[in-house]
Amino acid sequence: MTFEKRQLELGNSLRELRTAAGFVTGKDFAERIGWLASKVSRIENGRTLLSDADLTTWCLAVAAPAKVTAELRDSLLGVRLERDRWKRQLRQGHTARQRAEAVSEQAASHITMVEFFVVPGLVQTPDYARAVFDLAAELHESPSDTGDAVRARIRRQEVLYDTGKTIEILVGESALRYPICPQPVLRAQLDRLTNLAGLPHLRFGVVPLDVPLPTVTMHGYGILDDTVTVEINHTEITVSDPEDVDLYHRITERLWDTAVEGAAATALVRGLLNG
The missing domain is CATH 1.10.260.40 (lambda repressor-like DNA-binding domains)
Structure with missing residues (x-):
């Protein structure tokens, strides 16, 4: 429980x-x-x-x-x-968490990642992931196992190429603008997103900054089949109650209604790259 x-x-x-x-x-x-x-x-x-x-x-x-x-x-x-x-x-570092998440993602048939403040881990470049783990280790005063954690996170991304899965990556434009890493690292991350958008079984979308939001979502979350995981500053919340899971599905659907996807999402990201 x-x-x-x-x-x-x-x-x-x-x-x-x-x-x-x-x-x-x-x-x-x-x-x-x-x-x-x-x-x-x-x-x-x-x-x-x-x-x-x-x-x-x-x-x-x-x-x-x-x-x-x-x-x-x-x-x-x-x-x-x-x-x-x-x-x-x-307190034991981030590597074990990445390995556990990889197991869960491998077992899931439908993966949804929604973030407004950071690019989802499942599509991060190594350098971007390194910046994220360094920030997290400093904030939580946890062991700095950044090198191993980055390698484990990149291995998680093998699921992106599993055509038997349905994968949704939905990010706020804000997540693509926040400079949580050096500009060259951020630009490389944006370039990777434009390449991933071409995968046929991956749905990639961006919620533009200038569109009315259908709901106030204060945190990102991931949905693996019928389980939602929400990571906030002090803990991680796992949601499996059907009514609560359905709420997150409804939130996701409404966010997709406001997002741009496909060629329009790629164009938005390229615009940030060229801006």
Whole structure:
């Protein structure tokens, strides 16, 4: 079970305790314990993970039995362990993550990558990937295994030439403009994208900067068949609930509606190269 589901289940349990104790609304409960109502709402809806002190306050306010309190503490610990798994992986460097992603991509029949701030790893050049890994290692203070990680990422790209797969690469124009690497490296990356756009089983599109967005997407994501992976600054989120996966499919479809693809996408990228 992912930590998001664990956190949501914990929030549901706390809500049930609150209502059983006679607090009809989260606002009533918040006033009783001196919190903002928004904090209670975020905890109950799985958007904020409460602290040990918060859990103690909650359990005392609802007069939870000792056994229930202990079970909730175990649940809270489980959520933290699952959440921190990604951090532990990063502390070992990025190479192992790249190898694991390669296995998942090889097993998938449909691969979708959507990014607005960086070129997706599946189509990065070695030098561009090196810049990305160096930035990530510095940010997370993780071991710098950039050379091995780059080689593992490039080996992942073998799936691009597997004609038995359907692959969608959708990027925001912003991702093609941000100078996260030296200009010569960025130009080489753009040139690679124009070459990949010619693969018959690969759908490549760019969401131009000057088109109205159909949705506000605050992060990139990948979809492998019926599983969505979202990597944010402090963790990685895996989504497998059918309703949530369907949401990401709908978001992707709407973004494709605003994107340029085929010859138009290639022309846009070449325009950036020649600009």
